[in-house]
Amino acid sequence: xxxxxxxxxxxxxxxxxxxxxxxxxxxxxxxxxxxxxxxxxxxxxxxxxxxxxxxxxxxxxxxxxxxxxxxxxxxxxxxxxxxxxxxxxxxxxxxxxxxxxxxxxxxxxxxxxxxxxxxxxxxxxxxxxxxxxxxxxxxxxxxxxxxxxxxxxxxxxxxxxxxxxxxxxxxxxxxxxxxxxxxxxxxxxxxxxxxxxxxxxxxxxxxxxxxxxxxxxxxxxxxxxxxxxxxxxxxxxxxxxxxxxxxxxxxxxxxxxxxxxxxxxxxxxxxxxxxxxxxxxxxx
Amino acid sequence: xxxxxxxxxxxxxxxxxxxxxxxxxxxxxxxxxxxxxxxxxxxxxxxxxxxxxxxxxxxxxxxxxxxxxxxxxxxxxxxxxxxxxxxxxxxxxxxxxxxxxxxxxxxxxxxxxxxxxxxxxxxxxxxxxxxxxxxxxxxxxxxxxxxxxxxxxxxxxxxxxxxxxxxxxxxxxxxxxxxxxxxxxxxxxxxxxxxxxxxxxxxxxxxxxxxxxxxxxxxxxxxxxxxxxxxxxxxxxxxxxxxxxxxxxxxxxxxxxxxxxxxxxxxxxxxxxxxxxxxxxxxxxxxxxxxxxxxxxxxxxxxxxxxxxxxxxxxxxxxxxxxxxxxxxxxxxxxxxxxxxxxxxxxxxxxxxxxxxxxxxxxxxxxxxxxxxxxxxxxxxxxxxxxxxxxxxxxx
Ligand SMILES: Cc1ncc(C[n+]2csc(CCOP(=O)(O)OP(=O)(O)O)c2C)c(N)n1
Ligand code: SF4
Numbered sequence: 001x002x003x004x005x006x007x008x009x010x011x012x013x014x015x016x017x018x019x020x021x022x023x024x025x026x027x028x029x030x031x032x033x034x035x036x037x038x039x040x041x042x043x044x045x046x047x048x049x050x051x052x053x054x055x056x057x058x059x060x061x062x063x064x065x066x067x068x069x070x071x072x073x074x075x076x077x078x079x080x081x082x083x084x085x086x087x088x089x090x091x092x093x094x095x096x097x098x099x100x101x102x103x104x105x106x107x108x109x110x111x112x113x114x115x116x117x118x119x120x121x122x123x124x125x126x127x128x129x130x131x132x133x134x135x136x137x138x139x140x141x142x143x144x145x146x147x148x149x150x151x152x153x154x155x156x157x158x159x160x161x162x163x164x165x166x167x168x169x170x171x172x173x174x175x176x177x178x179x180x181x182x183x184x185x186x187x188x189x190x191x192x193x194x195x196x197x198x199x200x201x202x203x204x205x206x207x208x209x210x211x212x213x214x215x216x217x218x219x220x221x222x223x224x225x226x227x228x229x230x231x232x233x234x235x236x237x238x239x240x241x242x243x244x245x246x247x248x249x250x251x252x253x254x255x256x257x258x259x260x261x262x263x264x265x266x267x268x269x270x271x272x273x274x275x276x277x278x279x280x281x282x283x284x
Numbered sequence: 285x286x287x288x289x290x291x292x293x294x295x296x297x298x299x300x301x302x303x304x305x306x307x308x309x310x311x312x313x314x315x316x317x318x319x320x321x322x323x324x325x326x327x328x329x330x331x332x333x334x335x336x337x338x339x340x341x342x343x344x345x346x347x348x349x350x351x352x353x354x355x356x357x358x359x360x361x362x363x364x365x366x367x368x369x370x371x372x373x374x375x376x377x378x379x380x381x382x383x384x385x386x387x388x389x390x391x392x393x394x395x396x397x398x399x400x401x402x403x404x405x406x407x408x409x410x411x412x413x414x415x416x417x418x419x420x421x422x423x424x425x426x427x428x429x430x431x432x433x434x435x436x437x438x439x440x441x442x443x444x445x446x447x448x449x450x451x452x453x454x455x456x457x458x459x460x461x462x463x464x465x466x467x468x469x470x471x472x473x474x475x476x477x478x479x480x481x482x483x484x485x486x487x488x489x490x491x492x493x494x495x496x497x498x499x500x501x502x503x504x505x506x507x508x509x510x511x512x513x514x515x516x517x518x519x520x521x522x523x524x525x526x527x528x529x530x531x532x533x534x535x536x537x538x539x540x541x542x543x544x545x546x547x548x549x550x551x552x553x554x555x556x557x558x559x560x561x562x563x564x565x566x567x568x569x570x571x572x573x574x575x576x577x578x579x580x581x582x583x584x585x586x587x588x589x590x591x592x593x594x595x596x597x598x599x600x601x602x603x604x605x606x607x608x609x610x611x612x613x614x615x616x617x618x619x620x621x622x623x624x625x626x627x628x629x630x631x632x633x634x635x636x637x638x639x640x641x642x643x644x645x646x647x648x649x650x651x652x653x654x655x656x657x658x659x660x661x662x663x664x665x666x667x668x669x670x671x672x673x674x675x676x677x678x679x680x
Binding site: 016018019048049052054065066069070071072073074075076079082083084085086087088089090091094111112114115268271272275276279281283 | 288293296297300301326328347348350351352354356357358360361362364365366367368369370371372373374376390391394522523525526527528529530531532533538540541
């Protein structure tokens with residue numbers, strides 16, 4: 001298996017070979033996300049030495065670390081964005097990317113997600129939304145659809161899922177897009193855009209977890225989950241004219257927001273310049 | 285690779301901004317200036333009494349030095365951001381108090397496991413919980429030692445005055461850099477808010493240490509190896525093309541995760557312990573007063589060490605053979621010296637602003653035939669000279 005990856009997969013140059021094959025289940029959407037990210041880096045001709053990739057804890061967190069060959073920081077559960085904030089302030093000229101799960105980034109890490117968007121710090125977050133806590137055995141997540149079954153909502157989920165992209169856009173991000181693993185080319189384009197945006201960017205990827213989510217919700221096969229994504233995806237433009245009732249259970253895909261706002265590390269450095277100027281501290 | 289704060293221009297800036305001399309300032313400000321002299325150029329924090337003036341001073345001063353102040357959304361984010369920044373080459377600090385310290389524990393463990401240098405100042409306040417939020421205490425002795433999970437070493441230093449806080453903060457940075465480890469400064473709300481005369485030295489008087497960086501590609505490829513045999517791996521910083529992988533999970537010398545092989549975990553965690561045990565000369569520090577002939581030994585730390593010294597001085601004049609032992613690095617405890625002193629003493633009194641914490645550590649080094657007694661006070665008001673003096677007389 002690993003041998004086949006080395007000989008036939010062109011993106012292997014971006015992966016840590018010692019760490020392969022991945023620990024992801026066969027058919028997991030995580031592989032698609034890793035592939036899309038590697039292709040985005042490749043198409044933009046970014047040098048991986050100019051990247052720092054940060055992740056939290058969860059299956060999706062492994063996409064970034066250890067598998068991606070760059071400086072990688074595998075942090076505590078939920079805290080990836082806060083760690084990445086320190087990295088970005090220290091290395092403002094590098095691209096800082098966070099790849100992690102919905103539980104990690106939007107549940108335990110929800111506060112950091114909102115505030116990084118508010119600050120508009122220049123980093124790209126790729127949030128893998130598989131509607132579930134995969135790694136810990138399929139418990140209910142803040143993204144689990146209303147009525148779905150999980151190990152901790154065995155009868156049905158009575159909580160309403162968080163609309164992550166819309167929330168992050170409202171919090172102040174520069175760029176937000178949502179795709180599914182059934183929209184690989186669009187996903188690559190959005191990751192490319194996100195990487196080039198100066199400011200906080202979020203790409204939410206709705207992704208299949210056939211093992212923990214699909215199995216309990218009558219979609220055991222990865223392909224069934226992909227068909228579910230395709231059938232229920234609604235482009236942003238179309239969704240605008242739909243009522244909340246019509247949108248129930250649908251995935252709104254496309255660019256949610258794309259705008260320019262002052263960016264945090266630039267403002268921070270500008271402030272330092274001003275202060276040093278004001279106190280006459282500039283080097284002679 | 286460069287450690288930020290080490291740039292030649294920094295000496296010029298410090299000289300220009302902080303003229304050597306005596307100033308009247310709070311203990312918290314002394315901590316902040318100590319950090320600045322030590323080379324700290326990144327501070328991430330979240331306000332909490334009685335530590336807030338440290339953040340305020342850093343917010344005001346750091347930009348002048350080209351340094352960064354970040355007010356994060358909470359304490360968890362604060363320590364996370366500083367770990368991220370430390371891997372880019374910054375000397376980093378945060379300051380907090382009891383509840384905030386509790387929130388930081390998980391990532392403090394992460395810093396131990398990933399061998400990330402950082403300084404965490406805990407301005408101890410009264411607890412449990414929000415307790416008397418604005419009052420000082422010495423109740424976090426064990427939180428510093430055992431607050432995070434797993435088998436781990438920890439280093440904690442504890443200043444006894446505002447002036448001492450300046451120097452102990454610098455020492456905390458030096459230990460953190462030399463041993464690639466987090467260091468806790470156990471300060472307290474009383475000294476933090478006490479204004480006194482504090483001398484700011486010339487930068488030349490200050491010993492400043494920097495972390496070991498890899499000497500070659502090979503060393504950089506083993507961010508958790510031990511090429512120099514001292515247990516301290518050189519730290520390859522992010523952004524230099526080494527493709528460094530850092531994880532809080534059990535990892536091999538290369539940084540790659542391996543949580544299944546018992547030997548890998550054993551080797552890693554034991555080395556992290558050994559690095560602290562073997563390098564005692566880097567951090568062990570204590571103060572002694574009249575211990576040569578002490579039959580009664582007072583042991584005290586932090587804020588309480590001052591009234592304790594007052595009490596010892598007074599009782600000495602009464603002809604009582606009493607001495608004072610003050611651990612300045614409280615974790616790891618100066619066990620050897622404590623044992624020696626306790627051997628010669630008839631009674632040992634441990635004075636602290638809690639219901640008895642350091643005394644549990646002291647007890648391990650004191651024989652059964654020695655009278656061991658705590659002198660304790662809670663409620664947010666420090667022990668007085670008279671209160672400690674009374675106890676000394678009681679056992680004399
Ligand atoms: C503080 C803390 N709480 C709980 C956990 C256990 N935990 C590990 S991964 C995870 C959920 C991950 O879910 P998600 O981010 O959606 O990733 P997925 O595995 O689904 O890709 C949890 C709860 C932890 N590691 N740390
Ligand atoms: S449990 Fe789900 S998310 Fe985790 S690797 Fe398996 S399929 Fe992917």
